[in-house]
Amino acid sequence: MRIRIKAEVFCTLLLLMALGTLLYTLFRPTTKQDVQPLHKPKKLKTPPPTTASAKKYYDSKIRVGKAKLLSEIYNAGVDSEEVKATIPTVVTQPPFDFQQYLKGKDHRNFSLLINQPNKCTKPSGDTFLLIVVKSIVEEFDRRESVRKTWGKEGMVNGVRVRRVFLLGIPRNKTTVSLWESLMQQESHYYKDILLWDFLDTFFNLTLKEIHFLNWAEAFCRNVKFIFKGDADVFVNVENLIHFLQNHNASDDLFVGDIINHAKPIRSKKSKYYIPETMYGLGMYPSYAGGGGFLMSGVTMKKLANACKEVELFPIDDVFLGMCLQRINLKPVLHEGFKTFGITKPSAAPNLQTFDPCFYRDLMVVHSLKAAEIWLMWNLLHSQQPPCSQKQRIKKPFRWKKKKPFQFPPHF
The missing domain is CATH 3.90.550 (Spore Coat Polysaccharide Biosynthesis Protein SpsA; Chain A)
Incomplete structure (x- = not known):
């Protein structure tokens, strides 16, 4: 009985010593050389440039209006912080000299x-x-x-x-x-x-x-x-x-x-x-x-x-x-x-301005995309004209004159 108790005490002491050693290993101060990551982290930034690439970049003259694209600078191996410090502020030029x-x-x-x-x-x-x-x-x-x-x-x-x-x-x-x-x-x-x-x-x-x-x-x-x-x-x-x-x-x-x-x-x-x-x-x-x-x-x-x-x-x-x-x-x-395009009349909001009927009797309409030109040309030159004689645009939109109000006879 006495021998069994001593064995249990001895095992407990060994476990405590092992636990203490593990805790010490986990919480002791470490250096950079001691940390070995399991996987290499993904590079979020381009590594610092080599001596040759850095010299090539700094020897190049960057002037206002001729600064390199950021993508080109990154491809040359220059860090974004160096770009900010190197490229001068672009001066806003007037619209016309x-x-x-x-x-x-x-x-x-x-x-x-x-x-x-x-x-x-x-x-x-x-x-x-x-x-x-x-x-x-x-x-x-x-x-x-x-x-x-x-x-x-x-x-x-x-x-x-x-x-x-x-x-x-x-x-x-x-x-x-x-x-x-x-x-x-x-x-x-x-x-x-x-x-x-x-x-x-x-x-x-x-x-x-x-x-x-x-x-x-x-x-x-x-x-x-x-x-x-x-x-x-x-x-x-x-x-x-x-x-x-x-x-x-x-x-x-x-x-x-x-x-x-x-x-x-x-x-x-x-x-x-x-x-x-x-x-x-x-x-x-x-x-x-x-x-x-x-x-x-x-x-x-x-x-x-x-x-x-x-x-x-x-x-x-x-x-x-x-x-x-x-x-x-x-x-x-x-x-x-x-030449300023077709303006939709405010009094006819449901009127479709991009409609062959508008273009059939016109000479020139400005500000169209290439695809719209193709579409309008094909619509106007189709075998079945999309517009009837009544639908064709003969003159610009005009407001209709209102008839004078008349009271009903029994009023």
């Missing part, structure tokens, strides 16, 4: 990198309508949409229609890799690209205007009429041709969505801001909205000469209005040109 514009505004002759000298001569036959579309290198999908819908070349309603696109050098060449080769291939395939070597910016649209007029005078002198517009417009070419066939091609013609009595915008926050030092008058001459307009070949030749005598202006629509004023030609308003 008027001083630089005034210094270079007399430079108006740029080289033609891609030309279509035979556009209006081959195949044989006079060009009745030349479709001219302002575009940029990146918008291949919009050019393709125009080519396959309203901008098709060939015979339309018995007259010949041709097409060209106006482009400049992309402002950010890295957005489209190998853009020069792509443009050459597109031009070889479609033969409708005109590319000049000025930067394709909003305020250089005036350069597109004068360079196209010079090109048309040199290579398309016999064209009867010209439609010039943007790549995001829908054009009912059949309506344009029907309208033009009632006009003499030897007369002056300039038709569109004409804007009269427009005042220069003096707010610096506006995209169209013009300081008084650049234009001191209180009103612009009448001009056409740039979404699209029509002119005769005779007017084109006169404008080409007049624009050489007018100082360049950063808003191309207004500049062309100045050239029209120079030749004493007043532009004509046509209700079929909707």
Whole structure:
């Protein structure tokens, strides 16, 4: 009995010693070398750069407006904290550098990198309508949409229609890799690209205007009429041709969505801001909205000469209005040109503006996506017209006159 109690006491002491050793092992202070994780943790941050990569990064000059993308810096092995300390604060630039514009505004002759000298001569036959579309290198999908819908070349309603696109050098060449080769291939395939070597910016649209007029005078002198517009417009070419066939091609013609009595915008926050030092008058001459307009070949030749005598202006629509004023030609308003889009009447909230019935009797509708242009073209040229004669839009929405209230006879 006594021996059994001693054995139990001895076992208890051994267990207490083992427990004490385990507790000491768990709670004693440890060093970094003692901790060995079971699994390697996932790297949330890029490891510090090597000496070579760090030297390569710090030797590179980072300037305002030319700072590297964060993704590029991470790929170079630079920690985010180093990026914050290295990249200077980007200074907000004004929307337009008027001083630089005034210094270079007399430079108006740029080289033609891609030309279509035979556009209006081959195949044989006079060009009745030349479709001219302002575009940029990146918008291949919009050019393709125009080519396959309203901008098709060939015979339309018995007259010949041709097409060209106006482009400049992309402002950010890295957005489209190998853009020069792509443009050459597109031009070889479609033969409708005109590319000049000025930067394709909003305020250089005036350069597109004068360079196209010079090109048309040199290579398309016999064209009867010209439609010039943007790549995001829908054009009912059949309506344009029907309208033009009632006009003499030897007369002056300039038709569109004409804007009269427009005042220069003096707010610096506006995209169209013009300081008084650049234009001191209180009103612009009448001009056409740039979404699209029509002119005769005779007017084109006169404008080409007049624009050489007018100082360049950063808003191309207004500049062309100045050239029209120079030749004493007043532009004509046509209700079929909707260069500001179709506005749904407030009195008819259930009216669907994206409806073929709206487009059947119009000339030009601005601000459409490429897919919408495809859809509208196919709807209008389907075998079964979607609109009946009663549904067709003949004139803009008008409020109905209310009939005077009459009391009932028994009142």
